[in-house]
Amino acid sequence: MDKMLFRDKGDKSVEEMAGFLRAIADRLEAGSLTLNKGDQALSMEVPGRVGFRFSVKDDIGSRSVQRKIQIGIRWREGDVDHGGSTETTIS
Numbered sequence: 001m002d003k004m005l006f007r008d009k010g011d012k013s014v015e016e017m018a019g020f021l022r023a024i025a026d027r028l029e030a031g032s033l034t035l036n037k038g039d040q041a042l043s044m045e046v047p048g049r050v051g052f053r054f055s056v057k058d059d060i061g062s063r064s065v066q067r068k069i070q071i072g073i074r075w076r077e078g079d080v081d082h083g084g085s086t087e088t089t090i091s
Contacts, residue, residue, distance in 0.1 A: 006035050006042045028073070047079045 027033040034043040053072035058065050
């Protein structure tokens with residue numbers, strides 16, 4: 001069962017979104033990540049290896065197509081390393 005700990009959605013410029021993703025990447029490399037929104041904050045320790053899911057989807061509506069990129073990063077609390085390897089590159 002999933003328990004929602006933090007959620008945010010809205011619109012950002014491409015530059016703002018790129019900066020947001022860079023900040024997440026920097027914090028993942030550092031091994032800890034804190035998300036802040038108003039008076040809400042969630043801090044997490046991130047192990048040296050994480051699982052991930054990446055997908056690109058088209059939601060086809062009656063008047064338009066909306067493209068989505070979804071990125072999921074997962075780990076078990078207390079894990080140090082998950083092992084295994086999957087290569088996806090971005091260019």
